[in-house]
Amino acid sequence: MTARTEVVTTGEPKVTERKHRRQLSEGAKAERRLGWLLCAPAVVVMIAVAAFPIIYAVWLSLQRYDLRFPNQAKFIGFSNYGAVLSSPYWWHALWVTLIITVVSVAVEFVLGMLLAILMFRTIFFRGTVRTIILIPYGIVTVAAAYGWQYAWTPNTGYLSALFNNSAPLTKTGTAIAIIILAEVWKTTPFMALLLMAGLSLVPEDLTKAARVDGASAWQRFVRVTLPLMKPAILVALLFRTLDAFRIFDNIYILTQGSNGTYSVSILGYDNLFRALNLGIGSAISILIFICVAIIAVIYIKIFGAAAPGTEG
Amino acid sequence: MRSVVAGVVGVTMASATLAACTSASAGTGPVTINFYSFDDHSGAVQTAVTNCSKQSNGKYTITYNKLPAAADDQRLQMARRLAAGDTSMDILGLDVTWEAEFSEAGWILPWTGTYKQQAEAGTLKVPLQTATWKGQLVAVPYNSNTQLLWYRDDLVQTPPTTWDQMIADAEQLAKEGKPHLIEIQGAQYEGVTVWFNTLVASAGGSILTPDSSKANPGQPWLTALGIMKKEATSVAADPSLGVQMEDQNRLAMEAGTAAFELNYPFVYPSMKTLQPELFKHFKWALYPGVTANEPARVTIGGIDLAISKYSPHPDLAFQAALCLRDKPNQLLAATEGGLPPTLESLYSDPALFPDYPFHAEILSSLQNASVRPQTPAYQSVSIVISHHVSPPAGIDPPATEQAMAGEINKALESKLVIP
Numbered sequence: 001m002t003a004r005t006e007v008v009t010t011g012e013p014k015v016t017e018r019k020h021r022r023q024l025s026e027g028a029k030a031e032r033r034l035g036w037l038l039c040a041p042a043v044v045v046m047i048a049v050a051a052f053p054i055i056y057a058v059w060l061s062l063q064r065y066d067l068r069f070p071n072q073a074k075f076i077g078f079s080n081y082g083a084v085l086s087s088p089y090w091w092h093a094l095w096v097t098l099i100i101t102v103v104s105v106a107v108e109f110v111l112g113m114l115l116a117i118l119m120f121r122t123i124f125f126r127g128t129v130r131t132i133i134l135i136p137y138g139i140v141t142v143a144a145a146y147g148w149q150y151a152w153t154p155n156t157g158y159l160s161a162l163f164n165n166s167a168p169l170t171k172t173g174t175a176i177a178i179i180i181l182a183e184v185w186k187t188t189p190f191m192a193l194l195l196m197a198g199l200s201l202v203p204e205d206l207t208k209a210a211r212v213d214g215a216s217a218w219q220r221f222v223r224v225t226l227p228l229m230k231p232a233i234l235v236a237l238l239f240r241t242l243d244a245f246r247i248f249d250n251i252y253i254l255t256q257g258s259n260g261t262y263s264v265s266i267l268g269y270d271n272l273f274r275a276l277n278l279g280i281g282s283a284i285s286i287l288i289f290i291c292v293a294i295i296a297v298i299y300i301k302i303f304g305a306a307a308p309g310t311e312g
Numbered sequence: 313m314r315s316v317v318a319g320v321v322g323v324t325m326a327s328a329t330l331a332a333c334t335s336a337s338a339g340t341g342p343v344t345i346n347f348y349s350f351d352d353h354s355g356a357v358q359t360a361v362t363n364c365s366k367q368s369n370g371k372y373t374i375t376y377n378k379l380p381a382a383a384d385d386q387r388l389q390m391a392r393r394l395a396a397g398d399t400s401m402d403i404l405g406l407d408v409t410w411e412a413e414f415s416e417a418g419w420i421l422p423w424t425g426t427y428k429q430q431a432e433a434g435t436l437k438v439p440l441q442t443a444t445w446k447g448q449l450v451a452v453p454y455n456s457n458t459q460l461l462w463y464r465d466d467l468v469q470t471p472p473t474t475w476d477q478m479i480a481d482a483e484q485l486a487k488e489g490k491p492h493l494i495e496i497q498g499a500q501y502e503g504v505t506v507w508f509n510t511l512v513a514s515a516g517g518s519i520l521t522p523d524s525s526k527a528n529p530g531q532p533w534l535t536a537l538g539i540m541k542k543e544a545t546s547v548a549a550d551p552s553l554g555v556q557m558e559d560q561n562r563l564a565m566e567a568g569t570a571a572f573e574l575n576y577p578f579v580y581p582s583m584k585t586l587q588p589e590l591f592k593h594f595k596w597a598l599y600p601g602v603t604a605n606e607p608a609r610v611t612i613g614g615i616d617l618a619i620s621k622y623s624p625h626p627d628l629a630f631q632a633a634l635c636l637r638d639k640p641n642q643l644l645a646a647t648e649g650g651l652p653p654t655l656e657s658l659y660s661d662p663a664l665f666p667d668y669p670f671h672a673e674i675l676s677s678l679q680n681a682s683v684r685p686q687t688p689a690y691q692s693v694s695i696v697i698s699h700h701v702s703p704p705a706g707i708d709p710p711a712t713e714q715a716m717a718g719e720i721n722k723a724l725e726s727k728l729v730i731p
Contacts, residue, residue, distance in 0.1 A: 064726050066689075066726040067391065067395055067417055068417055068688035068689055068726075069416065069688060069689075069726060070416070070417055070418060071416075079727075083722075083727050083728070083729060084729050087728075087729035089729050089731040090729055092731075167552075170555045257731075258500055258501075259500070262731065267729070267731070270731070271729060271730055273392075274384060274388075274691055274730065275689075275691055275692045275695075275728075275730045276413075276691075277692075277726050277730075279726065280726070280727075280728075280729055284729070
């Protein structure tokens with residue numbers, strides 16, 4: 001494997017690689033075979049748990065497959081996709097999901113960066129500070145979501161009481177704001193943790209040199225620290241964007257998707273498990289899968305984030 | 313190698329144990345009948361289960377498995393397991409809206425022969441209709457439920473018999489500065505579908521055509537939508553109408569802000585315990601109609617018992633289900649659990665009267681009741697309706713009627729993305 005990477009980076013990849021392969025000794029060939037054999041079980045497991053469900057979902061999405069009308073199941077091509085893409089509910093869900101994703105990731109990034117710097121620079125009680133910051137991330141999302149739900153319920157919740165016993169979870173705008181708040185509260189520590197790892201990549205010497213050159217604190221942060229942290233930042237944003245796009249649990253507990261607060265995942269769940277319409281539900285799942293793939297491609301190709309598993 | 317051997321030994325042992333289990337249940341001891349139903353806190357269901365197990369003379373023992381609290385979760389658990397052919401469920405406690413779906417999917421057995429005769433004997437007609445799909449009896453009515461009009465006789469001497477009259481009464485009370493709200497379910501959920509269904513049926517219409525193949529819009533829909541809109545935009549409407557469910561209605565009535573409440577009989581014992589002063593003036597009447605001469609056709613609720621197609625002991629399951637809903641056990645469920653019986657004769661049984669002073673109104677309401685749209689796609693149809701009629705103040709009768717009919721038709725063809 002390492003041999004191949006070297007060749008690729010030294011140019012004329014295909015020709016050299018082929019030649020190189022032919023030159024492999026018997027021993028190396030045997031080793032390679034063993035390598036494949038050793039990872040074969042993992043490949044089989046991955047096909048069984050990842051590839052098969054995806055292919056099956058694609059197959060279901062091309063049929064009228066409704067558990068309630070089993071006798072009328074039939075292949076209908078892309079009709080389900082037509083039904084989903086022409087439904088105002090899908091576009092509403094996508095819009096809600098995008099708002100939640102963009103706002104929560106942006107806020108998490110700013111807060112996470114502040115917390116990361118705080119954790120990184122703390123001299124006293126370093127362990128305690130880091131532990132305290134990580135507490136929200138350690139709480140089960142569903143349990144935390146119930147906490148938020150009770151807090152915002154009129155007559156029982158302290159947060160609702162602060163706002164005149166109002167019921168913000170019953171209105172679209174405020175309910176989405178609360179969902180974002182719950183997301184931010186919950187996952188900012190995760191963002192901070194990833195960013196702190198990035199901060200530790202920045203050599204102390206460079207910031208010191210910049211300081212000697214007369215750069216202000218802000219200039220040092222923007223011109224030196226941020227560029228050097230870029231790989232870590234992009235990975236953190238990629239992870240969080242993909243996570244946020246698939247948001248389900250917070251909405252499921254807080255509003256159950258009522259009053260127009262449903263995300264694409266909630267829409268998929270409702271069509272699969274409440275309507276028992278496997279055709280439409282699978283089409284929604286595949287569309288979510290495609291959206292997630294597009295987000296990943298944008299990050300990796302356009303922003304140049306390193307794909308997880310490769311070198312940055 | 314050693315681990316492989318251990319694995320093989322493990323598998324062999326496991327299958328030996330499984331075989332042992334199977335043979336034990338096929339032996340001479342009483343067969344276990346698994347009953348899946350709502351979680352009954354009154355203890356009435358558990359008592360019935362124990363009694364029926366005893367009465368079977370060693371033929372079977374019923375195990376009462378409690379389903380989750382929310383109806384959606386109950387349905388989902390049963391549907392998921394039945395879709396996978398789970399053989400560990402025998403008797404299923406189905407909400408009155410799931411029979412068509414479970415039957416069409418081939419998950420429950422039809423009732424025939426003597427079982428059918430026993431199930432139908434003395435049972436009220438409308439509850440039986442909820443257990444019927446495509447002319448076949450597919451379940452047996454266990455209990456029923458219906459709404460009455462609850463009112464305060466210190467505010468209103470004679471209860472209104474129509475919606476128009478009730479709204480006029482409320483407006484008059486508001487002018488006099490007295491409690492005047494009408495409490496009804498307006499949140500975006502099943503309850504608001506029930507309100508719409510009751511009004512449509514009372515106006516002489518139905519949500520679906522008789523063969524359940526299409527939406528059936530028209531004047532009754534417009535009348536129903538008009539009444540909902542009128543109520544929601546009058547002073548009689550509770551400010552939280554758009555988020556209110558049965559329990560919020562109960563609380564508002566108990567708080568003394570309302571004059572009328574359309575709700576199930578569970579509000580009666582609650583008022584008795586929690587607000588003894590208001591209870592003195594807490595009275596009931598039949599649900600108001602749409603026109604003066606026609607009584608309302610109130611939508612019924614309740615539970616039917618069905619037998620799983622995958623039950624290993626269907627005969628015993630039919631017998632056990634019939635026992636669970638026999639006269640003594642229904643009386644128990646009514647007096648302990650507060651659930652209206654489906655056997656007509658119980659309504660003239662004096663044992664019912666102390667807990668059911670409103671037994672005559674309940675019986676009359678059940679005899680003239682309506683059922684929710686019967687279709688396997690009920691869940692989607694109900695979601696469509698609740699999305700269009702809630703919040704009720706936002707109804708625009710002709711436009712709402714058209715939009716709703718279009719989406720219901722799509723839902724019936726599995727083409728609808730439900731919100």
